[in-house]
Amino acid sequence: MKKQALTIILLLVSLVTNVQAKENDGWYFGTKLGWSTFNVDQYKNKNINNKNTHGHELSGAPILGLFLGYEFNPYFALEIENDTTGFFPYLMLKKNIENKQINSIQLATKLSYPITDELKIYTRLGGMMFWDNLFSKEDLRHIFTKNSALFPNVSLGAEYTFNEEFITRLDYTWKSSVEKVMNLSMKPNLGDAVLSFAWKFGKSSINDMFSSYSIPESENKQYVALNESINFPFNSTELKPISNDKLQNLNNKIKNIQSKNVFIMLSGHADKIGNKEYNQKLSEDRAYVIKNYFTSHGISQDQISIQGMGDEYPLTDQICKDISSKPLLVSCLAPDRRVEIEVLSD
Known part of the structure; x- marks a missing residue:
């Protein structure tokens, strides 16, 4: 036995x-x-x-x-x-x-x-x-x-x-x-x-597929792009523990970039629950949370731009469209509660 x-x-x-x-x-x-x-x-x-x-x-x-x-x-x-x-x-x-x-x-x-x-x-x-x-x-x-x-x-x-x-x-x-x-x-x-x-x-991570790539050198200039997406809890601007790990890893990569001309674009997003005005403000607040993280780690605020996208660009539009139960909908819309980070350098 x-x-x-x-x-x-x-x-x-x-x-x-x-x-x-x-x-x-x-x-x-x-x-x-x-x-x-x-x-x-x-x-x-x-x-x-x-x-x-x-x-x-x-x-x-x-x-x-x-x-x-x-x-x-x-x-x-x-x-x-x-x-x-x-x-x-x-x-x-x-x-x-x-x-x-x-x-x-x-x-x-x-x-x-x-x-x-x-x-x-x-x-x-x-x-x-x-x-x-x-x-x-x-x-x-x-x-x-x-x-x-x-x-x-x-x-x-x-x-x-x-x-x-x-x-x-x-x-x-x-x-x-x-x-x-x-x-x-x-x-x-x-x-x-x-x-x-x-x-x-064994989770697939679509964001990690694009986390680091470089464009071939052209005209003596090197372009570096880093991408990351940080997700937030429902109706919140609080960072999850795993988000702190992602941001720390991204911050280390930014510091390793040889060029001093680094520019960071932050696009905040919200899910479709709630009115348009509230979701617009929530998406901007989430972007500011990420900006505050970078500025507190030595990156100048002049290198960072912010835009709030509200609930205009969902990732789950087709997946969650027929869900009527709010708890189920909240769970399904989790990918929409995010800040997309794009880092450029030349």
């Missing part, structure tokens, strides 16, 4: 390595830790009155797991995970007690409802299968029978993303046997309370 669990872990890690190289949007990989009401004794021994050697009922067990997911958009994702539920021998009260653990593999869809850019609530719908031997023909033969080890499940939880990369989430999962589902029983067999941590990777 330990070899099989190790095989699943290595499989998940290899998947991470392969998909990371593709640099697609939405991949994330994480680990989970929690407590399950799943009774390993009952599953393995079919003993309803199972107790340990000290007479205490084993009403639950810790659960550890790894998961890999792909988020197609802010509202929909697919996940695969491998969990180990139960106690290892050295954690038991008696050293010679039989190893009490079981493995499971799960596929699920994740439907999310963004509250803010960072916070969302979600539900996961899927099915999991407990296994002693994943390649056993006997186990596979009984997957869709009343005695199946397959458990349909539903989860409810909340998720918070830090610095647009690191995810923490807390959820509770209800699992019910195929037999109860077939009998239309609404009382679930099991429940898992789980805390998870994940890392987003």
